[in-house]
Structure formats: C-alpha cells, structure tokens
Amino acid sequence: MDRLNCSADQLAQYFGSNTTDAAAAASYICGQFAAVSNKFIDTGYAVDSTYLLFSAYLVFSMQLGFAMLCAGSVRAKNTMNIMLTNVLDAAAGGLFYYLFGFALAFGSPSNGFIGHHNFALKSIPSSLFDYSYFLYQWAFAIAAAGITSGSIAERTQFVAYLIYSSFLTGFVYPVVSHWFWSPDGWASASKPDNLLFGSGVIDFAGSGVVHMVGGLAGLYGALIEGPRIGRFDHSGRSVALRGHSASLVVLGTFLLWFGWYGFNPGSFTKILNPYSSGSYYGQWSAVGRTAVTTTLAGCTAALTTLFGKRFISGHWNVTDVCNGLLGGFAAITAGCSVVEPWAAIICGFVAALVLIGCNMLAERVGFDDPLEAAQLHGGCGAWGVIFTALFATKEYVNLVYPGQPDRPYGLFMGGGGRLLAAHVIQILVILGWVSVTMGPLFFGLHKMNLLRISAEDEMAGMDLTRHGGFAYVNHEEESNKPGIQMSRIGPSVQS
Numbered sequence: 001m002d003r004l005n006c007s008a009d010q011l012a013q014y015f016g017s018n019t020t021d022a023a024a025a026a027s028y029i030c031g032q033f034a035a036v037s038n039k040f041i042d043t044g045y046a047v048d049s050t051y052l053l054f055s056a057y058l059v060f061s062m063q064l065g066f067a068m069l070c071a072g073s074v075r076a077k078n079t080m081n082i083m084l085t086n087v088l089d090a091a092a093g094g095l096f097y098y099l100f101g102f103a104l105a106f107g108s109p110s111n112g113f114i115g116h117h118n119f120a121l122k123s124i125p126s127s128l129f130d131y132s133y134f135l136y137q138w139a140f141a142i143a144a145a146g147i148t149s150g151s152i153a154e155r156t157q158f159v160a161y162l163i164y165s166s167f168l169t170g171f172v173y174p175v176v177s178h179w180f181w182s183p184d185g186w187a188s189a190s191k192p193d194n195l196l197f198g199s200g201v202i203d204f205a206g207s208g209v210v211h212m213v214g215g216l217a218g219l220y221g222a223l224i225e226g227p228r229i230g231r232f233d234h235s236g237r238s239v240a241l242r243g244h245s246a247s248l249v250v251l252g253t254f255l256l257w258f259g260w261y262g263f264n265p266g267s268f269t270k271i272l273n274p275y276s277s278g279s280y281y282g283q284w285s286a287v288g289r290t291a292v293t294t295t296l297a298g299c300t301a302a303l304t305t306l307f308g309k310r311f312i313s314g315h316w317n318v319t320d321v322c323n324g325l326l327g328g329f330a331a332i333t334a335g336c337s338v339v340e341p342w343a344a345i346i347c348g349f350v351a352a353l354v355l356i357g358c359n360m361l362a363e364r365v366g367f368d369d370p371l372e373a374a375q376l377h378g379g380c381g382a383w384g385v386i387f388t389a390l391f392a393t394k395e396y397v398n399l400v401y402p403g404q405p406d407r408p409y410g411l412f413m414g415g416g417g418r419l420l421a422a423h424v425i426q427i428l429v430i431l432g433w434v435s436v437t438m439g440p441l442f443f444g445l446h447k448m449n450l451l452r453i454s455a456e457d458e459m460a461g462m463d464l465t466r467h468g469g470f471a472y473v474n475h476e477e478e479s480n481k482p483g484i485q486m487s488r489i490g491p492s493v494q495s
Contacts, residue, residue, distance in 0.1 A: 048270040052132045055269075058262025059139035063090050065255030066146040070153060071471075072248025073319070073371045075241065077461025078154045079471035085149045085161045089169075092162060093142035096170030101141055102134050105174035105182060112186030115178050133269065137177070140206065141169045143263075144214035150371030151218025155228050155458055158466060160451045164441060168217060172437045176430060177209050187426060189401050197418040199408040201426045202392060202401070204290075205267040207334030207384030208426050215378025216434040218369065224442045225452050227368030229459060238363040241370070246318050253322040257298065260329050264336045265290040268400075275399060286399060290336045293344035294329060297336075300348030301328025301355075308356050323372050327355040327380040334381075335388030337400050338409075343391040350387070351380045382427055389420035 067086040071079050093101075099120050107115030108128055118124055125131060145165045152160075179185045180201050183192065189200030203209055233239055243249060265287045273283035305324025309317055328348035332339075335347070358375035362368075369375065392410035401407060409415030445451040457465040464470060 044272050047272045049130060049132050051271045052136055052266065052269050055262035055266025056132065056136040056139050058259050058266065059136065059143065060090075060259075062139075062143055062256050062259030062263065063146060065252045065257075065259055066143075066150070067252070068248045068255060069252030069322075070150050070371060072245040072250075072252060073150070073243035074153050075461070076244040076472060077463055077470065079244070079463060080467045080469075081158070081462040082149070082153050083471070084467065085153075085158075085165075086146060088161060089145040089149060089165050090142045092165045093145050093169035094138060096166045097138045097141045097174070098134075100170045101174040102137060103174075104171065105137065105177040106133075108182070108184055110178070110182070110184045112184060113178070114175055115182060115184070136266065136269070140177070140210055140263075141173050144173045144210050144217075145169050147211065147214025147373050147377045148218040148221060150373035151215075151369045152221040152225060153370045154462070155225055155452055156221070157450055157453055160442075160445050163445065163450070164217070164221070164438070167441055168213075168438065172217070172434065173210075173213050176213050176433060177206075179429070180209050180426065187422065187429075192403070195404065195407075196425070197408065197422045198404075198406070199419045199422050200401075201385075201422050202338060202388055202397065202419065203334045203385060203423075203426065204337045204388075204400070205264045205333045207330060207332075207381040207388070208423075208430055211330045211333065211377040211381030212385070212427070212430050213434055215374045215376070215381055216431060217438040219374040219378055220434070220439045221442045221451075222367065222369050222374060224439075224446050227366060228370070229455060231368045232366055236366060243319065243370070249319050249322050253325060256326060257329070260294055260298075261291055264294045264333055268337070286337060286396070289341070289396075292341050293336045293339055294332055296341055296344040297332035297348035297351065298325045298328040300345045301325055301331070301352040302348075304349050304352035305356065308352060312356070323376055324352045324355060327351045327376045330377050330380040331384035331387060334384040335392055338388065338392040338396040340391075340393060343387075346391070347384065347387045351383055354379050354383045385423045385427055386420070389423040392419065 063086060067083050070082045070086060074082050102121065103117060103119040104115050106129070107117035107119070110116050121131070121134060124134065145168050148164065148168065149161065179187050180203050181190070182188055183190045185191065187196045187201045189195070189202050191200055201208070228241060230239060231241055268283060268287055268290070271284050271287055275282050302321050302325035305327070306316065306321045309315070309320045309324075328351045331351035331354075332344055332347050336344075339347070355372070355376055358379040359372060362372075362375055367374075388410070390410050390412045392415065393413050394409045394415060397407055397409045397415075398405065408418040411417055411420050442451060453462060453466075461470070
C-alpha cells in the first residue's frame with residue numbers, strides 16, 4: 001500500500017498572517033496525517049496476512065480430507081496404516097520444508113533453478129514475505145506428499161513412507177515450485193524480465209506444480225511396487241478391491257472441496273489490492289471469480305463422471321463421482337484465476353473424460369492405484385495445464401500478472417501459441433524431474449527390500465501386523481486368531 005505524503009513546508013504557506021507559528025502548525029498536522037497513513041498501511045498488511053493465514057488453514061484442512069478419503073478407499077484391515085501415513089506426511093513435511101524446502105523454493109536472491117537462502121527461515125520476516133507465507137506454502141507441499149501416499153496404499157512399508165515424504169517435501173517439490181512460482185524461477189510468470197516465450201508458465205495454484213508432481217511420484221511408486229495381491233486375476237482381468245467405507249470417501253471429498261477454496265483463491269496471497277482506487281472492482285473480485293470457476297469445474301466433472309460411468313458400468317457409483325469431482329478441481333487449479341466461468345465448465349467436462357480414460361488404460365496395463373491418485377492428479381493436472389494455455393483471457397492475465405501488457409494468453413482466446421508452448425515445456429520438465437528423482441528413490445527402496453511389505457503381511461492387513469490391531473472395535477477378536485502375529489518392523493523379504 002502506498003504511503004500518503006504531507007510536506008510541512010508546503011502546508012505552512014497556506015496559513016494566514018495571523019497564525020503565530022505556521023511552520024509548527026503545519027508540522028503538527030502533517031505528523032497526525034502521517035500517523036493515520038501508517039495505520040492504513042498497518043491495516044493493509046494485517047488484512048492481507050489474515051487472508052493468507054486463513055487460506056493456509058483451509059489448505060491444511062485438506063489433510064483431514066485426504067485422510068478420510070484414503071481411509072474410506074482402502075480395505076478395513078489397512079485403515080490405521082493409511083491414516084498414520086497421512087499424519088506423518090504433515091509432520092515430516094513440516095520439519096523438512098522448514099529446514100530445506102522453503103529455502104529451495106523461495107529463498108531469494110537465487111538463480112533460476114533453485115533457491116539458496118532462508119534455510120530454517122533465517123532472515124524471515126523480510127520485505128518479501130512473512131511467516132504466514134511459509135505456512136501457506138508448507139500446506140501445499142504436504143498436499144503433494146498426500147497425493148503420493150494414496151497411490152501406494154495397502155502394500156507399502158512404513159519406513160518407505162517416511163523416506164519418500166521427507167524427500168518429496170524437502171527437495172523434489174520445492175525445486176519445481178521454484179521454477180514456476182518464485183520470481184527468480186526460469187519459467188515463472190512472475191519473473192520481471194526474460195519470460196519464457198514472453199509469457200512464463202501460468203500455473204496459478206498448481207495443476208502442474210502440486211498435482212502432477214504428486215501424481216507422477218505416486219505413479220512411479222505404484223509401478224515399481226506392482227499391484228496389490230488379488231487386484232488382477234491369473235488371466236490379467238481386473239478384480240475390484242473396493243474400499244470399506246463410502247461414507248468416509250464422501251466426507252473426505254467434501255472436506256477437500258472446502259479446503260480447495262483456500263487452495264485456489266488463496267493463491268493470490270493478498271486480497272486488499274485495488275485495480276483502480278475507489279472502484280468496486282479489485283483483487284477481491286478476482287478472488288471471488290476464482291472460487292466460482294473452481295466450483296463450476298468440480299460440479300461439471302462430477303456430473304459428467306456420474307453419467308459416463310453409468311453408461312460404462314450400468315451403476316450409479318458415489319465413489320466414482322467423488323473422484324470425478326476432485327479431478328475437475330485438480331484440472332481447474334492452474335487456470336482458475338485467468339479463465340471465464342463458462343470455460344471452467346469445459347475444463348471440468350474434459351477432466352472427467354480424462355480421468356475415465358486414464359482409469360481404463362490403468363486397468364488394461366495392470367496398474368493398481370487404490371485411490372486413482374496418479375490418474376486423477378497426474379492426468380487431470382496435465383489437462384489443466386493445457387486447458388489454461390487454451391482458455392486464459394487477456395484481461396484476467398494482465399490483471400493477475402501485471403507489468404507485461406503484451407503478455408501472451410490463451411490460444412482459443414486469440415492470444416497465439418506462445419503460452420501453449422510454455423505449458424508443454426512445463427509438462428515435459430515436470431515429467432523429467434520427477435522421473436530422475438522419485439523413480440530412482442522408489443527403485444532403490446525396492447532393491448533394499450524397504451518398499452513393499454511381505455505377502456503374509458499384506459494378506460493379514462498392516463493394521464494387525466504393523467500397528468498392533470485393527471482400527472475398528474468389531475475386528476478386535478480377529479487379533480487373537482492363531483498364526484497371526486505382529487511383524488518385526490524392518491526390511492522384508494520379497495516372496
């Protein structure tokens with residue numbers, strides 16, 4: 001917020017000749033004026049910081065949504081395990097993002113590839129960001145880790161969760177967020193000059209940065225582990241291993257929906273930013289529009305999935321609808337701030353088709369993801385990146401990313417193909433980066449027998465063999481069955 005200026009010398013000349021001490025009077029008035037101006041500035045910082053903190057709390061509430069969604073999507077014998085991994089995603093991610101991740105992502109000044117200042121929040125707060133910004137970005141980092149945990153559920157050793165979650169939140173994800181979100185990043189749309197194709201990548205809230213990274217990491221984990229026992233029969237046909245609670249799936253979906261209003265609109269990080277002073281139209285309007293586009297994309301994807309799956313399977317399946325809804329959210333996340341509401345409907349419609357197609361392909365090739373996380377976040381996230389390059393409007397792009405009046409915008413909106421070229425590069429570099437980091441990590445864990453649990457543990461359920469008992473009381477008697485004992489925690493021998 002700009003400071004209002006008052007000059008005592010200029011003000012004194014307007015006092016009449018009867019004024020005893022015009023200079024003193026002018027100085028007093030200007031001093032009061034400066035105090036009022038400072039209060040307005042303080043209020044502006046407080047309003048923006050409160051908005052960002054509230055958005056961070058909303059994004060963090062998505063962890064509860066992830067936990068409930070994951071718990072409902074797995075079988076009852078693995079409920080305790082998957083909920084514990086969600087807790088540890090947040091806990092381990094908090095420490096590693098504090099020590100390394102935030103500095104690698106946003107530490108400034110830095111080069112285009114990686115940040116190298118502000119480790120362990122040194123020299124923060126600063127003129128660039130306060131503690132609230134760290135909290136908001138940490139909530140994003142652990143969301144990426146939570147996506148990956150769903151792909152490898154029901155068959156992964158506990159130590160592998162700790163290792164991959166720490167590595168993803170402390171290094172892999174921060175580097176990607178530096179590239180596309182830091183003002184120093186080589187492909188950032190917020191870069192002051194030398195923009196990629198004159199545009200940079202407009203991935204506003206992270207269809208690529210968050211969802212593709214988490215989804216691709218889960219893809220590699222699930223591919224290297226292989227499918228759960230019984231997921232495909234001897235002839236390779238798909239066998240449904242349904243989650244044990246549709247109620248938890250729906251609860252988790254609504255919690256994620258609620259949290260997405262911090263994920264997308266909150267990515268403005270400020271709300272008190274007028275486009276022209278004294279006008280009803282400002283960044284607060286863009287925040288509202290972003291919430292509307294998010295809503296419309298999710299609703300459209302849910303309905304498209306409902307009727308699409310009804311046509312394919314002959315059933316009205318609530319779990320499929322929930323996943324379709326989340327796929328629409330993942331897709332609109334990149335362009336939520338720069339597209340018209342009607343375009344969001346197109347985004348959600350295509351996102352549902354992408355999700356259905358990815359799931360059909362996964363079954364055909366024998367890929368097993370209990371939560372469809374790789375397909376949902378990876379596939380729909382990639383579509384969201386392309387969608388933004390096609391439908392971003394000139395007006396909204398210039399308002400959200402000011403300073404470059406000739407910045408390219410959506411191809412279908414008359415903005416040419418430069419933004420699309422930048423977004424294709426984003427997809428390719430994210431695919432390459434996750435491949436050379438998370439792929440070798442999961443492969444190394446597999447070779448050291450630290451990735452997948454034994455067949456005996458998988459059949460009995462990890463709640464019993466690794467966590468001391470089932471999550472539900474009505475299963476307590478099964479813990480006393482002969483021949484089933486809690487396993488020693490450590491590397492398992494592959495059967």
